[in-house]
Amino acid sequence: MNTQLLYREEEIPIFENESSLPEDDIRWRLAVRVAESPTFASAPLLAKFLLFVCERTIANRTEDLTERNIGIVVFKRRPDFKTSEDNIVRTYARQLRQRLDRYFEEHERDEPLRILVPRGRYCAVFEERIALPQLVTKNFPEQGEPEKSAPLMMNPPMADDAGDAPSRRRGVWAAALLLGLLLAGLAGARMWTLQRTAAAEAAGPVWKEIFQPSMETMIVSADSGLVVLEEFSGKPATLEEYSDGSYFTQFDRNGTEEQRKLQRLSRERYTGVPDVNAAVAMTALPEARKTHVLVRNARALHVEDMKGVNLILLGSAYSTPWVTLYEPQMNFRFRFDQTVYSSYFLNNRPQPGEPEIYRNGSTSPPYSTYAVIGFLPNIDGAGRVLAIEGLTTAGTEAAYGFLLHGEIGAFLKTVPRDANGLRPFEILLRTTSVSSSASTVEIVAKRVY
Structure with a gap:
């Protein structure tokens, strides 16, 4: 797939002062690799959507990533495009997330980073991949001894040592860490x-x-992770908030160390x-x-x-x-x-x-x-x-x-x-x-x- 055909300067008439990305930026190289993969081969509009979102995120121009702008730039809607009457961006965003999930499931061991497009937003998030324990075992032993070690919870949140943090919130982080360790111990047995x-x-x-x-x-x-966030906020997530991602936007702040931990967890x-x-x-x-x-x-x-x-x-x-x-x-x-x-x-x-x-x-x-x-x-x-x-x-x-x-x-x-x-x-x-x-x-x- 020719990336230049997917994403060209002249295709973005509503933006000015286009910034070029370094060719060796691993995030951009990943975005291009995903867009050119067989997973996106039959969906050129999704590939173009992905590249546009990733480019603007890497260039620190996420303010450009509104539903209206994406409709005009990626899907060639008219300048008077009304998102209340045309849901093409939301529909394709859902498909984009599904394709990304499929790609990274198929390349779990190959890619050091993962691209996410959080629900409720159109920016790209590049997160470091952490390998999951192997879940599917085709040659499963019928007899033998138990494994000496059990899989641990991935990156359990660390306890917050900040002196000015409320004790209840410190307790939540400490409880989350201890819970992960205790469950791992139980699992081993x-x-x-x-x-x-x-x-x-x-x-x-x-x-x-x-x-x-x-x-x-x-x-x-x-x-x-949702359970820890619900414990912290004191408010359970509804299915609507959970499915469209709006529940997690309340944690999208990174001013303090505690906020950064919550943001990562979200x-x-x-x-x-x-x-x-x-x-x-x-x-x-x-x-x-x-x-x-x-x-x-x-x-x-x-x-x-x-x-x-x-x-x-x-x-x-x-x-x-x-x-x-x-x-x-x-x-x-x-x-x-x-x-x-x-x-x-x-x-x-x-x-x-x-x-x-x-x-x-x-x-x-x-x-x-x-x-x-x-x-x-x-x-x-x-x-x-x-x-x-x-x-x-x-x-x-x-x-x-x-x-x-x-x-x-x-x-x-x-x-x-x-x-x-x-x-x-x-x-x-x-x-x-x-x-x-x-x-x-x-x-x-x-x-x-």
Whole structure:
């Protein structure tokens, strides 16, 4: 692809004093390399969009990157172009983000930098790539010893040592760092157990419908960075704010060290170790080896990606807001009470003897917490969704284990089938533990639809 044909000076009549970029600028070379790749070969307008956004960002002229200017420059709209009547820029921006995700997934080991176009903005962000743990293992061992080290959470936020920072905010950063280390320690003890028992046949009816040879399966890991931002701001993200990126704009400041940490956290993608372990175990299932499986962070997801596939959603609406798309189908719904800063499950239609709300139990050992496993139709009617939500890390891990260890098998024997296969269902689990690690698990409520 000839880059000069994509991006020429005379194609930008509304801008003056064009600045040239150094040929050895690694950011510009990356932008050109991506634009000329096979991923963009069939989409010259997207390639041109990408180069324009990257060039203006590198030249520190992001004020030029308005929706109206992009419409005129890239898409040749008339000078009286009205963004309220023509959404071409927003439509192509969504496609551009999808193509960028695809390119960097395919070149995970090749590119030292990654290009992001944050939702709600049109500037380019160049971030250093950090390799994820290998999630898909085709030659999975049936027997052997556990690995000596477990994958750690990527770049856990560092504790803020600034003396003038509010103690609550310092506590959030310290808690985030400690959480990453604690989860890594737990994962080291539990990871092999999940791997070794992942092929339990008792949960086979679920896995056979989630991993179908004729349909792609996507495992969506929770957005651990979002949780820290929500803890910091005291305001959970709605799905609309999360999907269009507007929730993260409140952290787009870099005046202080604390603000720079928040800004970085709002731009990068973090996944907790329990989700990584669960994804590893799920991709090792015999059923998963017969189909194409993708693992994607919740922040990299678009609603279009969720159509025509089978989905596994890891985490509650607090860390994976996409779960709220399926709430109309669910009876047990995750809620967060800001007045007492606590989460709970709402029993939308209690049956006789059932409480309306399920909250975490005692603040001293033994602890009790809850999790929900939902097996539901996908939003477009094609494919199935397996949603796994917990009020705490212990609850979420208990739900993972309940599926992967085959404990769900006895319940599945009671679930009828129809022409589409296993009927949709929900189960509410209660787990009792003596520490942050789950121990006993039991079904306390269920629904079959």
